[in-house]
Amino acid sequence: ETGVTQTPRHLVMGMTNKKSLKCEQHLGHNAMYWYKQSAKKPLELMFVYSLEERVENNSVPSRFSPECPNSSHLFLHLHTLQPEDSALYLCASSQGLRNTGELFFGEGSRLTVL
């Protein structure tokens, strides 16, 4: 139990569907992240939020839309995805952005786009 909870753990969706991934952290952290992990590739940083404000958007296609309503919750809204978007989506949190603290990851949401 890392203190970061992601739901759903598995998601299968068609290319025309709209779905959302949810992340909740119980650690009192100020920064939250979305990473994408594809097979045999490094973790790719997608979005960073600090105190509910988006501070980084790594050239992610607009079919991925993040939302951070408060410092404990982070969503990733998905619409009109492509099969190549199938991957493990990991949420993480840290105490702050510019300290040397570790990232606490959730267990991930395994997404399959048909």
Place this chain on the structure above:
Amino acid sequence: SQKIEQNSEALNIQEGKTATLTCNYTNYSPAYLQWYRQDPGRGPVFLLLIRENEKEKRKERLKVTFDTTLKQSLFHITASQPADSATYLCALASSNTGKLIFGQGTTLQVKP
């Protein structure tokens, strides 16, 4: 361009031996480096952090070295056990942005 390289081939060793994993980087001046463990279908879990002015860090059976001249970190697991089998990720943080960039990971298999 900035690059982090970990051995993409799996490392197979016998139980009780020391496992050594390598993380090399180029075009990078990291402020610190972290190592994570990831089990199949799970999120990465933090293991150790070493700063640019530290040469070595230890935690129980784990040891990390950081050579900023060679631009390399080595991760050692002594007296390895089958339970140590997992993928190990290195991650570097820029001194400018603090952004953490990950390598692709090396899979370790410890055989009984």
